[in-house]
Amino acid sequence: MFRNWFIMHEQCPECGCLFEREPGFFLGSIYFNYGITAITMTALYMTAYFLQWAENKTLLMYAIGYVILVPAFLHPFARSLWANFDQMWDPRDH
Numbered sequence: 001m002f003r004n005w006f007i008m009h010e011q012c013p014e015c016g017c018l019f020e021r022e023p024g025f026f027l028g029s030i031y032f033n034y035g036i037t038a039i040t041m042t043a044l045y046m047t048a049y050f051l052q053w054a055e056n057k058t059l060l061m062y063a064i065g066y067v068i069l070v071p072a073f074l075h076p077f078a079r080s081l082w083a084n085f086d087q088m089w090d091p092r093d094h
């Protein structure tokens with residue numbers, strides 16, 4: 001499905017169907033990416049804050065790094081999840 005971490009193939013190599021069904025199709029993957037990032041970041045931040053693992057400014061720096069790096073890491077997984085979610089609810093003919 002992916003040429004590299006950030007760039008997708010346009011078509012499935014097996015059946016030739018287009019991965020991007022319409023312009024903006026993969027905007028929906030942002031729901032998955034944002035949701036996973038926000039939930040895990042909030043849980044980690046709250047845990048670190050209340051257990052006093054570090055000063056608040058230090059935690060904030062970690063949180064900023066987290067919300068930049070984790071969505072980049074999740075990008076292909078979120079797109080795959082979105083494509084499969086779409087296929088499950090609105091199957092293609094071929």
Ligand SMILES: [Zn+2]
Binds near residue numbers: 012014015016017
């Ligand atoms: Zn295919």
